[in-house]
Amino acid sequence: MTAHKHPPEAGQTADQGFVRHYLLYLLAAASEGVSTEFHAQVRARGVRVPEWRILACLADEDGQMVTQLAALALMEQSRLTKIIDQMADKKLVTRRSDERDRRRVRVFLTATGRSLARELVEDARIHEAGIIDQISPAQAAILKHVLARIVALHGPEARPAGERRTTRPAEEES
Amino acid sequence: MTAHKHPPEAGQTADQGFVRHYLLYLLAAASEGVSTEFHAQVRARGVRVPEWRILACLADEDGQMVTQLAALALMEQSRLTKIIDQMADKKLVTRRSDERDRRRVRVFLTATGRSLARELVEDARIHEAGIIDQISPAQAAILKHVLARIVALHGPEARPAGERRTTRPAEEES
DNA sequence: ATCCGGAATATGAATTATCATGTTTTTGCC
């Protein structure tokens, strides 16, 4: 009531709030925080974030099909298609349709794309090392382990493949 | 589910790839996975994801100023402004300008907004409990602790406040 | 007081992402 300084003075703050202890928030905030940091480096190289993700995925395994790649890169197929278009324009990747199944389109790094990918992956490793250092390698190892488990349980390949985005919108007028 | 027909036949797969062990990827994938799951419930209630985030933040502390709220909710100020517009239309929140500093706009939950927020937070708690159960409460506790540390080091309030997303990167590489 | 820089929000044009659907190819079934 009488707190006329600048900061809080507001609502009925419980302990320190639900949000700050909520697992999904912590995951999002941690991800956001560290990623934003690295993304600055990515952009500094003239690469957009979604492109970096694709480069990294392809550096791991070249010639993935679009659907695969989209799942791995955590993005929707139609979006990936468009990003691939742009990357193809920039000569970072090329498309080639699969021999055995011509519905499939496989995406390959060009020489340029590959070397760019290598550089960025190297940067990423360095950046990651910095973070792991800050939180102690031991804790980082545990962290990665638990995260991997969560991803295994709730990640892209863990979902029934038909409900990867399906929900009843339940359009209520308001 | 995965290509049980065609063997990879593709690239020079190292062990299992860089990406799948990369901390930033694990964070993003874990976050994505568990969040997508819960977001289905949110949408089922006719609430959009960004709205849910704001509701949760305001439930924690009502009457936050826009900038604060944006930082906490991990979104840009201009975006938040627009979301607040929509939420105000739906009578979930109201704006009131701060007495002491009239540049500031404080956002408050309406009665409707508050009860919706409560319901959703309750859902979130239940959902979270399910996940924590899967990965054992002990590991979950460690996970949260490490995540909180990462957020403290790299999160919104940990950044120089001038480089939070503004001003062009200046094309420089160091 | 007045001026100047910076903080807090709002706004609008340009860019991106999403959703539903279309096209082509393959598979499974009869």
Added chain:
DNA sequence: GGCAAAAACATGATAATTCATATTCCGGAT
């Protein structure tokens, strides 16, 4: 073999997001 159904991508209209900038207001220095 022929057909229906499903898989894999592409596309285009709609909606959301970003980026730069405008507007208003505060605080300190002159």
